[in-house]
Amino acid sequence: MTTMRAAVCTKAGGPEVLEIRELPVPAVRPGWSLVRVRGAGLNRSELRTRQGHSPSVVFPRVLGIECVGTVAVSTSPTLPDGTTVAAVMGEMGRAFDGGYAEYALLPNELLMPVATTLPWEVLAALPETYLTAQGALDALGATAGRLLIRGGTSSVGLAAATIAAGLGLETAATTRSPDKLDVLAAAGVDHPLVDGSWDIWPDGPDFVLDLVGAATALDSLRLVRRGGTVCVAGSLSGWVIPDLEPIAMIPTGTKLTAFHSDTVKGDTAMLQRIVDQVEAGAYRPTVDRVLRLDDIAAAHRRMEADQATGKLVMLP
Structure with a gap:
C-alpha cells in the first residue's frame, strides 16, 4: 500500500478543520517503525491543539497522542513485524503525525509491545x-x-x-x-x-x-x-x-x-500490568463510543460539548 487515509487538522479552528485526506504512507527511517493503526483513543489535549492552544504545533498535522496497532515495517530487532504495540505521548500528533490515520511512523522508543487478547476497541481505550x-x-x-x-x-x-x-x-x-x-x-x-x-x-x-x-x-x-x-x-x-x-x-x-x-511514555511493564488486569476483569474500561475515521469531526464535537462519558475510541 502506498497511500493511506488520515484525518488532517488543516488549521486552528472548530471541528470542521479536521479533513479526511489521502496521504502517502510514511517511509521508514532509522530509529522509527511504521505501525498499522488498529485503534486510537481521543483526548482533550487533541481538542485544544485543534483549537490553536498548542503554539508549537505547525499545521497541517495529523493529530492523535496515542494509538495501538501492529508493526508493519520495523527498524528494531526487538519489534518484529506483526508485533502488537501501543504508543503514547512523546510529541505524537504535535511535532510529528499521530494516531488519526491508518498508519503512523513512530519512534521505536515510544513503541510498547503488549501481549493481549483484548479487542482493538478495548486496547485502544487504555494507554493514555x-x-x-x-x-x-x-x-x-x-x-x-x-x-x-x-x-x-x-x-x-x-x-x-x-x-x-x-x-x-x-x-x-x-x-x-x-x-x-x-x-x-x-x-x-x-x-x-x-x-x-x-x-x-x-x-x-x-x-x-x-x-x-x-x-x-x-x-x-x-x-x-x-x-x-x-x-x-x-x-x-x-x-x-x-x-x-x-x-x-x-x-x-x-x-x-x-x-x-509524558512521564510514563514507553513504560511497557506498567501498560502490560494494566492490560493483564483488564483481561482478568479487575479493571473495567468505560468506552463511550467507538467511531470510524470519518467520524473524527463528530467525535470532537462530542468532546467539546462534554457529552462523552468515558473514552472515545477511533478504529480506522
Missing part, C-alpha cells in the same frame, strides 16, 4: 487513560485511605476509580450531571457525588485526584484533610492557576503535586 490514572495514583501515594476524584466521569477519572477499587481505597468521585451518578457507581465508586457535595468526610479525604485542573486546584487544597495530598493530573479547565500564592493558598503540611503522562 490508564497510564495517566495509574501514574497519578502513584504520585499521590494512594495505597490506603479515602480518595476523592474530581472530574470523575472523564475517561481518566473512571480509570482511576476502577484502579482505586482494586486497591481497596474508599472512593468518592464527582460529576456535574446527576444523570451520570450511575456511571460512577458502575466504575466502583463508593460515593458518587454531584460536584459540590462534600459532607461525606467531615475531615476531608486523604487524597484528591483533581482532573478538572486549574479552576478547582485551590479548592481541592481546601477540601483535602490537613496533611493530605492533592494531585493535579488533568486540565479540563485549562493549564494555568492565575495569581497562585503558595504560602497563602497551600495549607501548612498539605502537599500539592502533579502528574503528566
